[in-house]
Amino acid sequence: MRIVAALGGNALLRRGEPLTAENQRQNVRVACEQLARIIPGNELVIAHGNGPQVGLLALQGAAYSQVEPYPLDVLGAQTEGMIGYMIEQELGNLLPFETPFATILTQVEVDASDPAFQHPSKPIGPVYSRQEADRLAAEKGWHMAPDGDRFRRVVPSPQPKRIFEIRPVKWLLEKGSVVICAGGGGIPTVYDAGRKLHGIEAVIDKDLCSALLAEQLDSDLLIIATDVEAVYVDWGQPTQRAIARAHPDDLQALSFAAGSMGPKVQAACDFTRQTGKTAVIGSLADIEGIVAGRAGTRVSLSEPGIDYRQ
Amino acid sequence: MRIVAALGGNALLRRGEPLTAENQRQNVRVACEQLARIIPGNELVIAHGNGPQVGLLALQGAAYSQVEPYPLDVLGAQTEGMIGYMIEQELGNLLPFETPFATILTQVEVDASDPAFQHPSKPIGPVYSRQEADRLAAEKGWHMAPDGDRFRRVVPSPQPKRIFEIRPVKWLLEKGSVVICAGGGGIPTVYDAGRKLHGIEAVIDKDLCSALLAEQLDSDLLIIATDVEAVYVDWGQPTQRAIARAHPDDLQALSFAAGSMGPKVQAACDFTRQTGKTAVIGSLADIEGIVAGRAGTRVSLSEPGIDYRQ
Numbered sequence: 143m144r145i146v147a148a149l150g151g152n153a154l155l156r157r158g159e160p161l162t163a164e165n166q167r168q169n170v171r172v173a174c175e176q177l178a179r180i181i182p183g184n185e186l187v188i189a190h191g192n193g194p195q196v197g198l199l200a201l202q203g204a205a206y207s208q209v210e211p212y213p214l215d216v217l218g219a220q221t222e223g224m225i226g227y228m229i230e231q232e233l234g235n236l237l238p239f240e241t242p243f244a245t246i247l248t249q250v251e252v253d254a255s256d257p258a259f260q261h262p263s264k265p266i267g268p269v270y271s272r273q274e275a276d277r278l279a280a281e282k283g284w285h286m287a288p289d290g291d292r293f294r295r296v297v298p299s300p301q302p303k304r305i306f307e308i309r310p311v312k313w314l315l316e317k318g319s320v321v322i323c324a325g326g327g328g329i330p331t332v333y334d335a336g337r338k339l340h341g342i343e344a345v346i347d348k349d350l351c352s353a354l355l356a357e358q359l360d361s362d363l364l365i366i367a368t369d370v371e372a373v374y375v376d377w378g379q380p381t382q383r384a385i386a387r388a389h390p391d392d393l394q395a396l397s398f399a400a401g402s403m404g405p406k407v408q409a410a411c412d413f414t415r416q417t418g419k420t421a422v423i424g425s426l427a428d429i430e431g432i433v434a435g436r437a438g439t440r441v442s443l444s445e446p447g448i449d450y451r452q
Numbered sequence: 453m454r455i456v457a458a459l460g461g462n463a464l465l466r467r468g469e470p471l472t473a474e475n476q477r478q479n480v481r482v483a484c485e486q487l488a489r490i491i492p493g494n495e496l497v498i499a500h501g502n503g504p505q506v507g508l509l510a511l512q513g514a515a516y517s518q519v520e521p522y523p524l525d526v527l528g529a530q531t532e533g534m535i536g537y538m539i540e541q542e543l544g545n546l547l548p549f550e551t552p553f554a555t556i557l558t559q560v561e562v563d564a565s566d567p568a569f570q571h572p573s574k575p576i577g578p579v580y581s582r583q584e585a586d587r588l589a590a591e592k593g594w595h596m597a598p599d600g601d602r603f604r605r606v607v608p609s610p611q612p613k614r615i616f617e618i619r620p621v622k623w624l625l626e627k628g629s630v631v632i633c634a635g636g637g638g639i640p641t642v643y644d645a646g647r648k649l650h651g652i653e654a655v656i657d658k659d660l661c662s663a664l665l666a667e668q669l670d671s672d673l674l675i676i677a678t679d680v681e682a683v684y685v686d687w688g689q690p691t692q693r694a695i696a697r698a699h700p701d702d703l704q705a706l707s708f709a710a711g712s713m714g715p716k717v718q719a720a721c722d723f724t725r726q727t728g729k730t731a732v733i734g735s736l737a738d739i740e741g742i743v744a745g746r747a748g749t750r751v752s753l754s755e756p757g758i759d760y761r762q
Contacts, residue, residue, distance in 0.1 A: 163522045198519060199530075202509075205516035208578075209508060212473045216534055220509075223533025224526055226557050227639060227651075234616075235648045244620035247536050247555035247632075268518075306544075310554035310624055317623045322557075329537060338545045341537075 143362045144185040144315065145433065148352035148409075149173055150368040151191035153426040154225065158269070161198045170228040173367075176429040178236040184433070185315045187359065188229060189352040192221040192326030196345060197267015197295060204282065214297060215329050215341025222247055222325035229322050242319040249306045249339070250328030250346055256300035264299035264345045265289055298344040302328060302351040308358050315359065327351040349409035357416045363433070364413045366406045367426035372451065373403060373439040384451040385439045390414050392448050393441060410441040418443055453672045454495040454625065455743065458662035458719075459483055460678040461501035463736040464535070468579070471508045480538040483677075486739040488546040494743070495625045497669065498539060499662040502531040502636030506655060507577015507605060514592065524607060525639050525651025532557055532635035539632050552629040559616045559649070560638030560656055566610035574609035574655045575599055608654040612638060612661040618668050625669065637661040659719035667726045673743070674723045676716045677736035682761065683713060683749040694761040695749045700724050702758050703751060720751040728753055 154169050155161060177188065196217050203211035212220075226245030234243055262285040270278065275286040275293035287296040305311075305328060314321050327346030331339050349366055356364040372384035375396060385393070390411035398404040403423075410421035424431075424438020431437030464479050465471060487498065506527050513521035522530075536555030544553055572595040580588065585596040585603035597606040615621075615638060624631050637656030641649050659676055666674040682694035685706060695703070700721035708714040713733075720731035734741075734748020741747030 161519050163520075163526050198516075199512075201518075202512040202516040206508075206512040207515075208511075209471050210473075212534075216473050216537065219533040219537035220530040221533070223529040223531070223536070223557060224522075226533070227526065227529035227559070230557060231559065231641070231649055231651070242617075242619050244554075244617055245557035247533060247540060247557075249537070249541065307552075307554055309552050310627070310629055313623060313627045313629075314620055317620070319620055319623075331541070339541055341541070 145363045146187045146356035146361045147365040149190040151193040171232045174233040179430045180433045188322045189324040191348040193266045195221040214343045218329045226322045245322040248324045248328040250302045251304040252300035254332040258298045258300040262296045265294040347405045349405045353409035353413040364421040366423045371425040386451045387440045387449040389446045414441045455673045456497045456666035456671045457675040459500040461503040481542045484543040489740045490743045498632045499634040501658040503576045505531040524653045528639045536632045555632040558634045558638040560612045561614040562610035564642040568608045568610040572606045575604040657715045659715045663719035663723040674731040676733045681735040696761045697750045697759040699756045
């Protein structure tokens, strides 16, 4: 089976945890212990988020005054290198030495007229108090938005249109390589009037990009791995119920949090509608159960309606 | 012809120029205009240095006090993403849309007992006055060494032993992809006692790594592209002469600057001896002339002795 697994930022960094190299590596190691279990007999592509990391690099750049801070596309490229490295190394340590690995830098085309550029919505970097958030907004011109009872920087998150490196990814899969790509949703790029490609200040949603990736790779399964075991209705209320299986039309008739479960549901439904294949939203901690068909929220066209877990 | 071209840090950033994203991109663009000329009819692998970039990221990390600075292996991975991105994008803008590109994260095994760990010698980051250098040495425990009339941070530069991603690079070349890899000499890694791979604080010489890469790819030609048009004897003196062609034994009987021309000569001679093929050290500005056989210093086993340019 060809599988695309998208690892959420929360799967790589627990909320509120300092973004040290060591913390990241420990979380990557835990994720890789799960991923290693589904590799035998399957082709695996690993995509991942970069929200906390790209935000940190922006802060580090801003803290060093001798060189002006790098734009988000360049920082996104840096995070693809950094996170890809940690995943490749940790996963490599769990698999037979002969297993080939490749981490592929990924550029993604977006539309410069995407309405997202007028409405920054993607949270990146650490959480701040209101006072800190106000100061950063004034000093750096950043857009800040509430995140629980605190605040985070938000940036535009346009729709992914095209993954430039799709052929190399496919070729490497055909050779039996584990491929890590589309990190942070891919580096956002646009064509200018002269048909030259250049980067743009944005962060693409990694789940939407993973859905496009899975579709273009003719993937049999898209896994959106996060830190909860399923999509819930009435999340956080006494009536909450975990969804075991849903048709995309019925799932999207419900409403989910814009910044977190919303894009995951959108991505899963997009993939299923485009391909007729199954997408699963579930916990990285039970990725074996997801592949075996017994865990997570399965989105498929097989029948209408929603089934809940008992 | 299969060609590995190694771009020097000086080819990507002119000495003393501030390391802004825009300056880097402009220099990458100039380099890519040259590289684009040798792609038709050839297979091309591009390797590159990262000395100034990895030094800058270390400074940015040190300037942001909330999270402890990342180690050099992680910063090296970041630079592979960043520089690879710029090369891939700029070169892509000069070639037909159909040309496939892949930037491959590259881990390289080094020996933990390499004597280089006792003798840091590889300059990274910006140049400093003596006062600044003394302060940084005291504050951060960095090793600092003279560089012309100023000072730079120096880190260990162990010998590259194995390139882990060599098979994916080969597979992509066979598919006609332009491949960017082994950035910054590759990310330095070592096996621990439990046969787990992990990063180590070092920067591998990118020319030595490129020679190993070219050898393992059965490359027909290794180009070590820098900002001078040839290897010179009596460099900087009235008697200086440019070498047109040399046997490695005769070339290595001469002496060259340890931090700059020395490793290039070593890398060219290593490749030629191991493979019987030609290595050329020359100017990025005349890479077409290098491929055509009329520019640069050609190192080959074809005959003994040294030929000088008229």
